[in-house]
Amino acid sequence: MTPKYDAIVIGAGIVGAACARELHQAGMNVVALDAFKVGCGTTGGSMGHVVVMDDSDAQLHLTSLSRDLWKNLAEEHAEAVEYNPCGTIWVAADEEEMEAVHSKARNYLDHDISVQVLDASSLYSLEPNLREDLKGGLRVVDDCVIYPPYSSRLLLEGIELRENSRVTRILPHQIQLEDGTTLESDIVINACGAAAPQITPELPIQPRKGHLVITDRYPEFCRHQLVELGYLKSAHKMEKESVAFNIQPRLSGQYLVGSSREFAGWDDGVNRSVLGRMLSRACHYMPKLKDLMALRSWTGFRPATPDKLPLIGQWPQVAGLYIAAGHEGLGITSSLGTARLLADEILGRKPAIDPAPYRATRILENPPE
Amino acid sequence: MTKVVVVGAGPAGMAASWQSARSGAEVTLLDANPRAGGQIWRHTGASPVPPKIRVWLKRLEHPHINLRFGCSVIDIQDPILKVHSEAGGLEEVSFDQLILAPGAQELLIPFPGWTLPNVMGAGGALALVKGGMPVKGLRILVAGSGPLLFAVAGNLAKAGAKIIGIAEQATWWSLVKFGMGTTLLNPAKLWEGVGYARHYLPSPFFPGTWIMEAQGDSQVREITLTNGSRRRTFECDLVACGYGLVPSSSLAELAGCHQENNLTVADRFQRTSVENIFCAGEITGIGGVELAITEGEIAGLAASGSETRAGAYVTRLKKQRKFSRLLNRSFSLRDQLKNMPDENTIICRCEDITYGQLKRLEDQCSAKLYTRSGMGPCQGRMCANALKFLLGWELNKVRPPIFPARIGDLISKSIGNGSA
Numbered sequence: 001m002t003p004k005y006d007a008i009v010i011g012a013g014i015v016g017a018a019c020a021r022e023l024h025q026a027g028m029n030v031v032a033l034d035a036f037k038v039g040c041g042t043t044g045g046s047m048g049h050v051v052v053m054d055d056s057d058a059q060l061h062l063t064s065l066s067r068d069l070w071k072n073l074a075e076e077h078a079e080a081v082e083y084n085p086c087g088t089i090w091v092a093a094d095e096e097e098m099e100a101v102h103s104k105a106r107n108y109l110d111h112d113i114s115v116q117v118l119d120a121s122s123l124y125s126l127e128p129n130l131r132e133d134l135k136g137g138l139r140v141v142d143d144c145v146i147y148p149p150y151s152s153r154l155l156l157e158g159i160e161l162r163e164n165s166r167v168t169r170i171l172p173h174q175i176q177l178e179d180g181t182t183l184e185s186d187i188v189i190n191a192c193g194a195a196a197p198q199i200t201p202e203l204p205i206q207p208r209k210g211h212l213v214i215t216d217r218y219p220e221f222c223r224h225q226l227v228e229l230g231y232l233k234s235a236h237k238m239e240k241e242s243v244a245f246n247i248q249p250r251l252s253g254q255y256l257v258g259s260s261r262e263f264a265g266w267d268d269g270v271n272r273s274v275l276g277r278m279l280s281r282a283c284h285y286m287p288k289l290k291d292l293m294a295l296r297s298w299t300g301f302r303p304a305t306p307d308k309l310p311l312i313g314q315w316p317q318v319a320g321l322y323i324a325a326g327h328e329g330l331g332i333t334s335s336l337g338t339a340r341l342l343a344d345e346i347l348g349r350k351p352a353i354d355p356a357p358y359r360a361t362r363i364l365e366n367p368p369e
Numbered sequence: 370m371t372k373v374v375v376v377g378a379g380p381a382g383m384a385a386s387w388q389s390a391r392s393g394a395e396v397t398l399l400d401a402n403p404r405a406g407g408q409i410w411r412h413t414g415a416s417p418v419p420p421k422i423r424v425w426l427k428r429l430e431h432p433h434i435n436l437r438f439g440c441s442v443i444d445i446q447d448p449i450l451k452v453h454s455e456a457g458g459l460e461e462v463s464f465d466q467l468i469l470a471p472g473a474q475e476l477l478i479p480f481p482g483w484t485l486p487n488v489m490g491a492g493g494a495l496a497l498v499k500g501g502m503p504v505k506g507l508r509i510l511v512a513g514s515g516p517l518l519f520a521v522a523g524n525l526a527k528a529g530a531k532i533i534g535i536a537e538q539a540t541w542w543s544l545v546k547f548g549m550g551t552t553l554l555n556p557a558k559l560w561e562g563v564g565y566a567r568h569y570l571p572s573p574f575f576p577g578t579w580i581m582e583a584q585g586d587s588q589v590r591e592i593t594l595t596n597g598s599r600r601r602t603f604e605c606d607l608v609a610c611g612y613g614l615v616p617s618s619s620l621a622e623l624a625g626c627h628q629e630n631n632l633t634v635a636d637r638f639q640r641t642s643v644e645n646i647f648c649a650g651e652i653t654g655i656g657g658v659e660l661a662i663t664e665g666e667i668a669g670l671a672a673s674g675s676e677t678r679a680g681a682y683v684t685r686l687k688k689q690r691k692f693s694r695l696l697n698r699s700f701s702l703r704d705q706l707k708n709m710p711d712e713n714t715i716i717c718r719c720e721d722i723t724y725g726q727l728k729r730l731e732d733q734c735s736a737k738l739y740t741r742s743g744m745g746p747c748q749g750r751m752c753a754n755a756l757k758f759l760l761g762w763e764l765n766k767v768r769p770p771i772f773p774a775r776i777g778d779l780i781s782k783s784i785g786n787g788s789a
């Protein structure tokens with residue numbers, strides 16, 4: 001007899017792990033499956049910046065809900081998630097970007113998010129390794145950094161987990177595994193990130209490749225997660241290739257340096273020219289970065305959707321199926337908010353925030369051209 | 370003129386460079402070390418070198434060989450190598466034909482106490498002694514497996530150390546077979562170690578024995594050996610250990626050369642699965658210096674368009690390969706060595722991860738994700754091979770740079786400030 005679960009979560013990346021935990025905490029009998037292992041997908045190769053973003057109101061609502069949830073969790077399990085409450089500084093290189101700092105600040109304050117506008121000299125005193133002619137920045141006080149693979153494991157504590165179990169097909173209230181076995185459940189959640197369309201083909205999710213470099217240990221070289229304001233342009237434009245300055249301090253004294261965006265299918269090789277441009281961009285902001293030793297580089301695939309918002313909620317094409325995928329470059333952050341919204345829907349609870357902008361079904365109504 | 374670039378100036382790379390230059394190619398020979406010689410022919414340039422090495426050093430003076438020492442190759446993208454030189458930062462070196470001869474690294478199997486000062490790799494100890502480290506009067510135990518232990522013991526003894534023992538994990542019986550095999554296969558001394566016989570012969574030899582534990586305070590003071598049932602403890606000042614060699618295959622792998630069991634696969638002309646990339650020496654299999662030279666000569670000829678002349682080496686190659694197989698069989702590591710580390714033995718020295726933490730996991734990928742093992746400054750260059758032996762874990766995919774590199778050096782000169 002095949003065991004019967006209340007919910008099956010397919011994909012044990014950070015998003016699937018968060019969903020499994022939320023449903024488990026609501027008393028459901030949950031199993032999480034992964035084709036390989038916990039956090040080995042995009043989650044394992046990412047930066048772990050928990051960040052409020054205000055590209056759109058919808059993005060702001062989801063990321064700020066999520067960040068609050070992360071704060072609670074991370075403060076309780078600081079060591080297990082390698083919590084680093086370092087905050088973010090958005091760095092402005094010219095007057096136009098400084099304008100953006102001010103309007104961003106207003107928007108954040110309207111939403112009760114603590115920020116501090118930095119002029120050039122206070123920016124420089126907080127981060128003396130930045131280039132001297134920058135105009136200032138915006139410090140987002142409560143943003144933080146966690147270590148995604150550890151966090152995914154933590155989220156799955158106490159939950160039945162089946163690794164090395166690839167799902168090949170989703171049927172009404174049922175899934176098929178690669179080894180031919182089937183599992184049944186009222187609720188099935190596709191949380192396979194960039195690979196979600198492999199088992200729900202209608203999903204318009206594309207892998208958007210990113211590179212990262214890790215350095216040796218240089219304690220105190222930089223203290224906040226630093227991101228250029230131009231990052232917003234880079235993340236937003238759906239052009240073929242773009243790079244932006246983004247550096248993250250790890251508790252180990254090492255730094256992750258990013259970021260790049262590229263549509264290159266599933267080719268996970270390091271693109272030396274993109275890597276070179278990315279590092280050059282970073283050194284343009286932090287000239288002394290040139291002398292830090294890079295230990296290694298790697299790539300990961302952001303699950304990108306056409307409208308830059310994740311797909312969360314029921315998928316009526318298959319009875320019992322829900323989607324929690326397509327988080328692009330914000331899945332670490334928005335995993336917890338996603339799980340909350342999904343559970344609210346499944347359990348018929350009052351939603352934490354308006355779920356409409358993220359509903360997976362929106363793409364059926366407005367199919368991407 | 371064909372531009373042949375050779376990586377590694379050990380015996381294989383030296384032979385390859387010479388043959389390529391003689392066949393009319395323009396050769397660039399790159400090595401991270403300050404001098405030619407590789408592992409076994411390492412020398413300081415100060416004391417006189419043995420005649421055999423002198424012959425090869427002389428050959429490198431060929432006018433069409435451009436010697437570049439202090440140059441580490443950190444990345445490859447056919448037809449360009451990224452080369453970091455101590456003098457001039459990063460540079461791109463292009464090639465028509467490439468010969469990879471990067472040799473092998475020592476396999477160190479962790480055991481309780483292996484992180485104590487003065488416990489070191491056998492090859493490392495050899496390099497230090499050749500570099501002038503004073504060992505006079507030190508009581509040294511040499512342990513591990515393979516003929517290289519004799520070379521190491523011989524060199525240390527010659528430098529005035531007192532070798533308190535050579536602990537070889539292989540059994541007497543396989544040693545006897547190996548001894549017979551080597552005499553049958555090659556009456557000339559195949560292992561230069563034999564040349565040091567008069568130095569190490571008086572030292573006690575313990576076959577079928579391996580290290581259990583090292584004890585000490587500010588450095589190693591005692592070493593305990595076992596043969597699986599009995600144990601013996603000796604006082605000592607230094608332990609030099611090495612459980613065989615593991616090919617340095619990162620560059621070949623990064624270049625996309627087909628690998629089997631971590632060896633780079635080559636055809637009879639030493640050509641890899643990539644059309645214009647050849648390989649020679651220990652990266653094709655551990656087989657000693659003579660085989661490395663033969664492979665180097667063949668690769669050098671083939672890479673410079675003289676494949677027909679490479680045919681002359683077939684018989685020699687066959688015999689040496691046979692020796693190589695015998696070598697690997699005779700010194701294959703016994704399963705009991707997998708018990709050398711205990712729960713608390715640190716495996717990943719960069720991140721302080723113990724064997725107890727690691728052995729509960731499933732593979733190298735989990736270790737990286739859940740313990741950070743292999744993510745420190747050495748990037749698993751030390752522990753990954755040990756874990757492969759201990760737990761059968763496959764190595765992680767190679768990513769550039771293969772050695773740590775300055776961030777500034779990873780930016781090509783043509784790029785401005787990176788703005789899109």
Ligand SMILES: Cc1cc2nc3c(=O)[nH]c(=O)nc-3n(C[C@H](O)[C@H](O)[C@H](O)COP(=O)(O)OP(=O)(O)OC[C@H]3O[C@@H](n4cnc5c(N)ncnc54)[C@H](O)[C@@H]3O)c2cc1C
Pocket residue numbers: 010011012013014015016033034035036037038039040041042043044045046047048049050051165166167168191192193194195196198199209210211212258299300301302303324325326327328329330331332333334
């Ligand atoms: C370089 C880079 C940096 C980033 N930095 C940040 C950051 O700082 N902050 C942030 O918030 N976000 C960041 N992101 C984005 C974030 O990493 C992703 O949005 C997030 O990891 C997506 O998580 P996921 O669980 O949806 O997908 P994944 O982590 O990919 O998980 C999906 C899982 O599903 C499994 N799976 C796939 N197919 C099947 C199948 N058929 N059957 C069973 N299992 C299957 C996979 O094995 C995988 O484990 C970054 C991304 C990249 C690439």
Ligand SMILES: Cc1cc2nc3c(=O)[nH]c(=O)nc-3n(C[C@H](O)[C@H](O)[C@H](O)COP(=O)(O)OP(=O)(O)OC[C@H]3O[C@@H](n4cnc5c(N)ncnc54)[C@H](O)[C@@H]3O)c2cc1C
Pocket residue numbers: 376377378379380381382399400401402406407408409410440441442443470471472473475491492493495516517518520521559560561562563617620649650651652656657658659661
């Ligand atoms: C301690 C020890 C003792 C030994 N004793 C004997 C013995 O007695 N008899 C015997 O026959 N064999 C012995 N061997 C084996 C012998 O070393 C090898 O058979 C022989 O040296 C192999 O030659 P090779 O040219 O393949 O590699 P190596 O001699 O290892 O040379 C490789 C060279 O490549 C360089 N290199 C590697 N990667 C890069 C890179 N990315 N960029 C730039 N340069 C690079 C290295 O610096 C090195 O100089 C011993 C080995 C060791 C470690």
